[in-house]
Amino acid sequence: NQLLAGKLKWTPDELRKIWREAGVHSYVMTEDICYAGRNWLSLHTLEGGEKNIRLPFYAQVIDPLENKVISDSTNQINFKMAPATTKIFRINPY
Numbered sequence: 001n002q003l004l005a006g007k008l009k010w011t012p013d014e015l016r017k018i019w020r021e022a023g024v025h026s027y028v029m030t031e032d033i034c035y036a037g038r039n040w041l042s043l044h045t046l047e048g049g050e051k052n053i054r055l056p057f058y059a060q061v062i063d064p065l066e067n068k069v070i071s072d073s074t075n076q077i078n079f080k081m082a083p084a085t086t087k088i089f090r091i092n093p094y
Contacts, residue, residue: 027053028043028051028052028053028054030045032047032051034053036091039090040090040091041077041088041090041091042086042087042088044086045081045083045085045086046083046084047083048080048081048082049081050079050080051080052077053077054076055074055076055077055093056075058073058094059074059093060072060073060091060094061089061090061092062092064088070089077089
């Protein structure tokens with residue numbers, strides 16, 4: 001692949017292109033930091049604002065800090081975040 005040849009540093013757009021071509025699911029299309037694993041999902045943002053997380057499956061989404069079910073069945077989570085904050089979710093896939 002020409003994009004990978006001799007390259008040591010990539011821009012976020014270049015990385016998204018590599019991942020898309022490899023068939024990797026992108027939970028977010030922003031430069032925020034996203035972790036997904038073991039039925040947990042978290043997002044950390046520096047800039048804040050409107051956020052959209054796309055799941056590769058339908059799931060029940062829970063806010064564990066509020067002990068509140070956000071959705072019983074969804075593949076997208078939309079919410080607003082303040083700058084320099086982290087949000088965590090419990091994800092129960094169907």
